[in-house]
Amino acid sequence: MYPYNYHRPTQVAEAVALFKASDDPMYLSGGMTLIPTMKQRLAAPTDLIDLSGIEEMSGLNATAEVVQVGAFTQHNVVARSAQVQATLPVLAQLAGLIGDNQVRNRGTIGGSVANSDPAADYPCAIVGLGATVVTQQRSISGDEFFKDLFETALEPGEIITRIDFPVPTRAAYRKFPNPASRYAVVGVMVADFSGSIRVGVTGAGPCAFRASGIEEVLNRELSADAVDGVEVPDAGFNSDLHASGEYRAHLVKIMAKRAVADLLHS
Amino acid sequence: MKVSLTVNGRAEEVDVPTNTLLVDILRTNLGLTGTHVGCDTSQCGACTVHVNGGAVKSCTILAPQAEGLEVTTIEGIGTMDQLHPMQEAFRECHALQCGFCTPGMIMQAIDLVENHKDLDNCGIREGLEGNICRCTGYHNIVRAIQSVVDQG
Structure with a gap:
């Protein structure tokens, strides 16, 4: 792995400012894809901006109409959440099928969705449930989010902060x-x-x-x-x-x- | 950079380059060589440790991400005189062949039993999907974990 500068902001705006001030930066969420990619030298960011310190990006909130998942929420948190199991059981089930247990303890929904791996599970829930991807500057419809192989509607520096899933009948x-x-x-x-x-x-x-x-x-x-x-x-x-x-x-x-x-x- | 973390209940501080991995801090800086490096591509699970109570692959955590973490390694779960019940079960069932994957298997098995009720053979096998035994000695590993489940 090549050396990099490391940053751990506590606010979304601070993360965006760091991104704009860096040469060739990347955001780091759970790191379950990015770190292996860096180890293989397929990615070599000059600056890693770790999103783990931004408290507002973690956590869950469920009502009868919508399940809101903070972008930094780990797969096992979604899979084991009594709220999600009761309101949107298909999302808990899907999260529990991602990778393996060790990966589910670190990997996050925002990282998975932003990466747009063609074989990842969460993107299927984004389009299948018609979720809304919320960033620091706008809301993006699930139908408009995924563009191509590892390509999304996100602009450089844009951070997914939350994902809103509407609750279906079944x-x-x-x-x-x-x-x-x-x-x-x-x-x-x-x-x-x-x-x-x-x-x-x-x-x-x-x-x-x-x-x-x-x-x-x-x-x-x-x-x-x-x-x-x-x-x-x-x-x-x-x-x-x-x-x-x-x-x-x-x-x-x-x-x-x-x-x-x-x-x-x- | 300086990284402070707690390993097996002890506060530690190490000074490492930012591109160091947690597994290398454990093995090289702290001398805890029970945690193994198998594939180094996040697939085999030989490097599994507990971070804040959950099983993770320590080859896929960067040194700066380890700041403030509570880490437990295979060295921290039992003593030579009093093995952890999972270690005892692995010994009793001879749940190893070459032994290379064993520390990671045991750390994942402890997480598995703690987080799932009513585990059966199938559930245990699914729970080990992130750990690879290249001797293919899964049968006795599953037996060992099942015996811990049965003991309650």
């Missing part, structure tokens, strides 16, 4: 994990908002996206069998040693069917 998440890394080869979130269905997909394409074709048929008929008739084109899908694009397109339908079956039994 929802389910299914993923086909890579057995070694536990990343999603494909993951699908199906959410029912009083009869209006949203379907989020991760793992299949360069970033998380909504499967509008599946949403369309599920809005007509909410059943696992209804998904059979949908064409999921694999154009632009990820293809690697773990799975071809064609296989991922197949998995999108299978995971969607399983999620619908779970949702109907919830």
Whole structure:
């Protein structure tokens, strides 16, 4: 790992000022992706701005309509939260499926979402539930947030401070994990908002996206069998040693069917 | 830079470059070589220690992030005369082959049992997904953890 200057601000505005004053800075949240990347010298920031000292970025707040998660909240905090389990159980379940226990004790929701890894779990919840990504300067719709492979709508220096998840009538998440890394080869979130269905997909394409074709048929008929008739084109899908694009397109339908079956039994 | 932290109940201060890892502070600066470095890519779990009560990979924490942390390593959970119940169970069940992954396995197993009720064989195996035994000696590791669960 190359040397870097380290900063630990206590306010969001201070973090942004440090970012603007640095040569080639990066924000550090839980570090579960960034630190291994730096160790491999695939990232070499001149300045690391550690967000762990900013108290307002941690913690949870749930009402009947919305679950607000501070960006620095660790995956295990979400997975084990009685509030989240009662209000938005699908989010607690999803958080408990990320990586492994040691990673869930350090990794944060803001770090995961800002990174936009094509196989990460949280982005699926952002698009599947239509969450709002809140930064120090604006609110970004979940549908507009993920742009491409490791690319988001965030501008340089912009910090995610909180994520607001609207509470659906019911929802389910299914993923086909890579057995070694536990990343999603494909993951699908199906959410029912009083009869209006949203379907989020991760793992299949360069970033998380909504499967509008599946949403369309599920809005007509909410059943696992209804998904059979949908064409999921694999154009632009990820293809690697773990799975071809064609296989991922197949998995999108299978995971969607399983999620619908779970949702109907919830 | 100077980093102050508490390790196994003792206040420590070390002076290290910012790009030092917590595992290197433990092993090199503090001489606590029970914590191992296996893969150094955050996958194998041999470097697992407890930070503020939860299992984490000490190869994926930077020295400046360790400021103020309460760290417990394998050296801090029992004594030679009185092993921690998880260590005793690993000994009793012969839950090791070469022993390299064992400290990390034990630290993760303690976190697992503390945070989950009614663990069964499947739950234990899932709970060990962040720890790799390259001898593939999982069977006795799972037996050891199960025996601790059964003892309540």
